[in-house]
Amino acid sequence: MIRDFAPGQTIDDFFVVRKKELRTRRDSNDLYLSVELGDASGRITGSLWDEVQTVYDGLQIGRVIRVWAKAIDWKEGLHLSIRKIDARPEVPAEIHEQLLPHAPVDVESIYEKILGIIETVSSRHIRDLLSAFFTESRFRERFCQTPGGKLWHHAYVGGLAEHTWSVLQIALDMTHFYPNLNKDHLIAGALLHDIGKMVEFQTEGFIDYSTQGRLHGHIAIGYHRVAARLEQIKDFPADLSAELLHLILAHQGSREQGSPVLPMTREALVLYYADEIDSKMNAFERIRERDGEPDRKWSRYVNLMDRFLYLA
Numbered sequence: 001m002i003r004d005f006a007p008g009q010t011i012d013d014f015f016v017v018r019k020k021e022l023r024t025r026r027d028s029n030d031l032y033l034s035v036e037l038g039d040a041s042g043r044i045t046g047s048l049w050d051e052v053q054t055v056y057d058g059l060q061i062g063r064v065i066r067v068w069a070k071a072i073d074w075k076e077g078l079h080l081s082i083r084k085i086d087a088r089p090e091v092p093a094e095i096h097e098q099l100l101p102h103a104p105v106d107v108e109s110i111y112e113k114i115l116g117i118i119e120t121v122s123s124r125h126i127r128d129l130l131s132a133f134f135t136e137s138r139f140r141e142r143f144c145q146t147p148g149g150k151l152w153h154h155a156y157v158g159g160l161a162e163h164t165w166s167v168l169q170i171a172l173d174m175t176h177f178y179p180n181l182n183k184d185h186l187i188a189g190a191l192l193h194d195i196g197k198m199v200e201f202q203t204e205g206f207i208d209y210s211t212q213g214r215l216h217g218h219i220a221i222g223y224h225r226v227a228a229r230l231e232q233i234k235d236f237p238a239d240l241s242a243e244l245l246h247l248i249l250a251h252q253g254s255r256e257q258g259s260p261v262l263p264m265t266r267e268a269l270v271l272y273y274a275d276e277i278d279s280k281m282n283a284f285e286r287i288r289e290r291d292g293e294p295d296r297k298w299s300r301y302v303n304l305m306d307r308f309l310y311l312a
Contacts, residue, residue, distance in 0.1 A: 001098070003041035005078055009071045014095045015039055016205040020059045022052060035059070037067065037080070038206050040101040040156075046080030058087035062205030064099065065089065100203060103158030107144045110165045114191065117168065123184045125236050126244070130191060132229050139198075146198045147207050152304060153279040153286070155207060160197055163278055164190065170274035178266070185267040189247030193271060196222030196248075219258060223248050243267075251275055284309060 005011065015037035022031045033052040036045050046069060048055060059065065066089040069080040111134075118134060121127040133139050148154025148163040168190035175181045196218030202210045212221065223245060230241045246268055252259040253272040263269045283304075288311050291299040299309040 001041040002037075002039050002044050005044070005071045007071055007073045007078065011067060011069045011071060011080060013039075014064055014066050014089070014091060014099070016099050017059050017061055017063055017065055018043060018206050020056060020061065022056055033082075035082075037065075039099050040097075044078060044080055046082045048082040048085060055085050055087065059085070060087070063087070064091045064095065064205070100206065101156035103154075103156050103162045105158070105162050107158035107161040110161045111140060111144055113165065114161075114168075117187060118191075121184050121187055123240075125233065125240060126184045126188050128233055129226075129229060129236070129244070130188060132233070133192070133195070142198045143195070145203060147201055147203065148194070148197065148282075149279075150201065150207050150209065153282040155286070157203060160194060163282070164194060166278040167193070167271070167274045170277055171270050174270045174274070178270075181266055181270060185243060185247065185265075186270060188244050189251065189267060189271040190274070192222065192226055192244075193248050193251040193275065194218060194222065195225060196220065199225075217258060219249060219252065219260070247271055280305075 002015075016039065017035060018038045019034075019036035021034045023034050024030070025032055031052050033048040033056050034045065035048070036043055038044075046067070066086040067080065067082055068084040069082040071078050072081050073079075115134060118127060118130045121130065134143075144161050145157055146160040147156055148159030154160065154163040168187065171186040171190050172183065175183050175186065196216075197213075199221045200209060200213030200216075200218040202208055202213075226248060227241075227245060230236050230244075243265060246261065246265060249261050250259050250263040250268045251271050253263060253276065255262075263272045287299050287302060287309055292311055297310060297312045299311055301308055
């Protein structure tokens with residue numbers, strides 16, 4: 001696995017092609033091949049110097065390849081000096097499970113718990129809405145496969161289910177302190193706020209944005225999916241529909257973070273902060289795992305949080 005590579009190590013392994021690019025050498029006009037490769041543990045760059053055009057033409061983004069290389073120190077990180085690439089190798093079945101990271105929890109168990117929570121919803125209209133999504137077998141399959149993000153938080157297969165369940169638990173905990181919160185609204189918001197990610201992300205070889213995901217974003221996708229389903233439910237109250245859709249539109253808290261509107265209900269505020277807490281804490285643990293070394297107290301600078309993180 002990439003995270004276990006060390007300088008000087010000889011590599012003969014399978015990877016997913018994440019990026020490929022022909023570049024010009026600094027000391028001549030000759031081309032070399034630059035690639036970014038990935039497995040379940042991370043990503044690494046590599047360079048090939050021979051027969052580069054032929055190899056480049058044979059590589060396909062998202063496909064599994066076999067690489068023979070040597071790991072070297074380069075620009076304060078590891079890099080692969082590649083000797084040979086097989087662009088269409090015979091790939092053992094167990095290798096595919098090693099190429100995508102998976103949630104450290106049982107997502108099927110989480111899904112069953114979600115179904116149990118839906119049964120507790122007192123509002124018939126909200127219960128019908130949630131059931132319309134979560135009792136569909138195709139929805140279940142995709143929901144349990146979808147990551148919660150590409151790189152930042154819950155960036156692994158099943159991450160959406162794990163994140164959704166955590167946000168739901170945090171939001172429901174708040175009802176013990178603030179009894180005026182509408183529990184049914186919070187359940188609906190927590191369960192539906194990120195379902196647009198089921199379209200936003202693809203997991204063919206590695207986690208990346210789909211074309212629709214890049215063009216529309218998960219908030220818009222989720223809003224339209226829920227709005228379309230609301231129209232199919234007979235006599236669904238218009239005001240309730242507006243409040244539930246507001247939870248989806250406002251859950252990232254500000255326009256700078258991608259929400260077209262600001263949270264304007266109690267439940268929308270709680271959902272936003274629950275989402276923030278869980279996403280940031282998961283990202284913190286990922287950074288801790290990435291940067292944690294004996295006697296190291298601080299992470300590398302985290303651009304998305306505009307700070308260093310204390311790891312001790």
